[in-house]
Amino acid sequence: MHEGAITSQIVENVLREAEKRKAKSVLEVHLEIGKLMFLNPEQVRFWYQMLTKNTILEGSKLMIEEKEGVVKCPKCGYQGDFKYINDDPAFHVPTPTLNCPKCDGTVEIIGGKECLIKKVKMLI
Numbered sequence: 611m612h613e614g615a616i617t618s619q620i621v622e623n624v625l626r627e628a629e630k631r632k633a634k635s636v637l638e639v640h641l642e643i644g645k646l647m648f649l650n651p652e653q654v655r656f657w658y659q660m661l662t663k664n665t666i667l668e669g670s671k672l673m674i675e676e677k678e679g680v681v682k683c684p685k686c687g688y689q690g691d692f693k694y695i696n697d698d699p700a701f702h703v704p705t706p707t708l709n710c711p712k713c714d715g716t717v718e719i720i721g722g723k724e725c726l727i728k729k730v731k732m733l734i
């Protein structure tokens with residue numbers, strides 16, 4: 611249901627924007643989603659189709675760009691990708707850890723939690 615709630619907020623925002631500009635229809639919506647939001651893009655698409663039915667967003671293309679998480683280490687100043695571990699057979703994908711890849715200290719998350727509407731193409 612996580613995806614449903616977030617997608618409905620996105621759809622509402624795009625609709626409001628389209629109404630403001632008196633758009634006839636919306637053609638494309640570009641989203642930027644941080645990987646740390648743990649949203650399943652397929653679920654987002656599913657909800658998007660459901661929620662845009664009978665609105666001017668119906669039939670529009672949804673483009674999803676996934677952004678990697680970014681961490682910062684207060685100890686050594688490292689900034690960049692997560693350190694991933696993938697030696698756990700229970701996970702099919704590498705699991706991000708909160709350990710600094712350089713000094714093994716605890717890092718802070720500074721990126722990857724965004725959920726932005728980057729661009730909307732509409733017919734006015």
Ligand SMILES: [Zn+2]
Pocket residue numbers: 683684685686687688710711712713714715
């Ligand atoms: Zn460090």
